[in-house]
Amino acid sequence: xxxxxxxxxxxxxxxxxxxxxxxxxxxxxxxxxxxxxxxxxxxxxxxxxxxxxxxxxxxxxxxxxxxxxxxxxxxxxxxxxxxxxxxxxxxxxxxxxxxxxxxxxxxxxxxxxxxxxxxxxxxxxxxxxxxxxxxxxxxxxxxxxxxxxxxxxxxxxxxxxxxxxxxxxxxxxxxxxxxxxxxxxxxxxxxxxxxxxxxxxxxxxxxxxxxxxxxxxxxxxxxxxxxxxxxxxxxxxxxxxxxxxxxxxxxxxxxxxxxxxxxxxxxxxxxxxxxxxxxxxxxxxxxxxxxxxxxxxxxxxxxxxxxxxxxxxxxxxxxxxxxxxxxxxxxxxxxxxxxxxxxxxxxxxxxxxxxxxxxxxxxxxxxxxxxxxxxxxxxxxx
Numbered sequence: 050x051x052x053x054x055x056x057x058x059x060x061x062x063x064x065x066x067x068x069x070x071x072x073x074x075x076x077x078x079x080x081x082x083x084x085x086x087x088x089x090x091x092x093x094x095x096x097x098x099x100x101x102x103x104x105x106x107x108x109x110x111x112x113x114x115x116x117x118x119x120x121x122x123x124x125x126x127x128x129x130x131x132x133x134x135x136x137x138x139x140x141x142x143x144x145x146x147x148x149x150x151x152x153x154x155x156x157x158x159x160x161x162x163x164x165x166x167x168x169x170x171x172x173x174x175x176x177x178x179x180x181x182x183x184x185x186x187x188x189x190x191x192x193x194x195x196x197x198x199x200x201x202x203x204x205x206x207x208x209x210x211x212x213x214x215x216x217x218x219x220x221x222x223x224x225x226x227x228x229x230x231x232x233x234x235x236x237x238x239x240x241x242x243x244x245x246x247x248x249x250x251x252x253x254x255x256x257x258x259x260x261x262x263x264x265x266x267x268x269x270x271x272x273x274x275x276x277x278x279x280x281x282x283x284x285x286x287x288x289x290x291x292x293x294x295x296x297x298x299x300x301x302x303x304x305x306x307x308x309x310x311x312x313x314x315x316x317x318x319x320x321x322x323x324x325x326x327x328x329x330x331x332x333x334x335x336x337x338x339x340x341x342x343x344x345x346x347x348x349x350x351x352x353x354x355x356x357x358x359x360x361x362x363x364x365x366x367x368x369x370x371x372x373x374x375x376x377x378x379x380x381x382x383x384x385x386x387x388x389x390x391x392x393x394x395x396x397x398x399x400x401x402x403x404x405x406x407x408x409x410x411x412x413x414x415x416x417x418x419x420x421x422x423x424x425x426x427x428x429x430x431x
Contacts, residue, residue, distance in 0.1 A: 082180075082357070083207035083225070086199070090236075091215045096191040098155070098164060104171070104183035105130035106206075107149065108141055113206040113228035131181070135171035142169050142185065150187065152202030157236065158194035165189070197236050203229030210234065223371075225251045245370035252371045256378020259357050261385050266318055266422065267350060269415050271383050273325035274343065275390045276408045279398045283335040288383065290340050294347025295354060296376055302355030303372050314352045316426040321346035322419035329412035333404055354379060 085101040109127040111118050118127045130138060142149075146166045155162045170184040201208040207228050211220035224232040260267055274291065278284035301307040325346070328339070358375055397403050 083209050084201065084205065086201070086208050086210045087213060087220070088197070088199075088210065089213045089215055090191060094191045094193075096162065096189045097167070098187040098189065100185040100187070101182050102185060102205075103180050104138060104142055104185070105133075105180075108138075108145055110204070112204045132174060135173060138171045138183070139169045142171070142183070146185075149185070149205075152205055153187075154198070154200040154231070155189070156198045157192050158196055159198075160192050160194065162189045162191065195236050197234045198231055199226065199234070200229070200231035201226060223251075225255050227254065245367050248367040249370040249374035249377075252374030253378040253381070255357075256354075256375040256380075257382045257385075258378070259354060260379055260382025264382065266322060266419070267353070267383075268386050269419060270318075270322050270325060270346070270350065271386045272390060273322060273329060273412065273415055275387055276412055277329050277333070277335055277339070279403070284387070286340060287335065287343050288387065290343045291347040291350070292380060292383075294344045295351030295379070298348045298351030299354050299358070299376060299379075300372060302352055303358055303368075307352070309352050311353075311356050312426075314349060314356070316423050317349050318346075318353050319419045319422035319426055321349055323416050323423060326412040326416035326419065330409050330416075333408075 082103065084103075087099040087101070089097040089099070091097060105127050106118060108130055109118075109121070109123040111121040111123050111127060118124055121127070130141070133141075143166070150164050150166070153164060155164065164187040167186040167188045169186070172181045172183065174181070197212070199208075199210045205228070208226045209223060210226060210232055211223040212234055213220045222234050224234060226232045271288075271291075274287045275284060278287065298307060302309075324342070328342070332339075354375075358372075394403075394407055397407065
């Protein structure tokens with residue numbers, strides 16, 4: 050009977066891990082990210098609205114219920130659009146523009162702001178392993194008022210609203226809007242800007258979502274840390290070391306002091322997962338070298354987090370609160386992963402068969418998944 054239980058656990062755990070692996074082989078190309086909405090307040094009451102979006106996902110009708118485009122029934126349509134030439138995709142977008150504009154609720158003090166299509170910029174096909182960002186420009190007239198309200202149709206997913214004064218180099222305010230939710234921003238010189246506390250709260254879900262459910266490579270890394278720890282204390286040492294490391298590079302990259310291409314960072318993140326998983330199979334002890342290794346790899350993962358944060362941007366004047374909020378969200382996501390691991394197999398960590406039937410096989414599967422990612426990200430796979 051004692052052998053039946055671990056065998057059942059092995060099969061169940063492997064099924065979960067393999068399900069994860071099926072969802073992530075093209076994570077860079079298929080991850081759903083929010084649409085960045087830049088609103089520029091021009092002189093004379095004019096307004097320019099620029100949407101930086103995954104146009105292929107919008108056209109294919111892939112909504113926020115899917116974290117990865119491969120999971121959607123419209124995946125084949127999405128793939129076809131990703132290979133479309135810029136002029137063909139632009140024509141499709143112009144036909145889609147009325148539906149897009151109808152899905153935008155923009156108002157000032159409750160008065161709707163009519164929008165019209167001003168232009169579309171579609172990048173070349175380029176590297177189809179990466180989702181291209183298309184720019185859709187809209188224009189409108191800004192009525193007098195003190196509060197601007199924004200809501201994006203839930204079918205179009207989450208959005209990040211950024212306000213900029215004409216001639217300004219950076220946004221003076223920004224907010225994250227969950228799919229279908231509305232956000233409000235103050236207008237006018239006398240209006241009180243969004244406070245640090247609200248900015249902190251706004252950026253927590255962005256950081257959390259980058260771990261759960263979108264950061265599947267980071268999830269596997271945290272699972273790898275969990276597997277070697279048979280007690281809470283060693284696990285906390287690893288997680289704390291990882292947190293300190295990625296917080297350092299996240300802050301440095303967000304400040305613009307460190308810049309490393311994703312083409313370098315992403316393969317190295319995959320390699321770090323392979324290393325941790327293989328080490329789990331070779332040793333059953335948490336030594337000092339392990340903590341040093343986790344720290345170095347945490348620096349890499351921080352650069353990966355910074356890529357997402359740089360794309361979304363941080364509001365001028367509330368940079369610190371936004372950065373801290375994002376980091377707190379990342380930590381909450383990691384703690385959620387650890388809690389899930391404890392609920393799944395934590396009850397059996399002190400059993401004599403735990404390492405043989407749980408740690409070794411799960412680490413092997415994680416190493417294979419991450420090894421595939423590494424080869425794909427350096428261009429050795431199609």
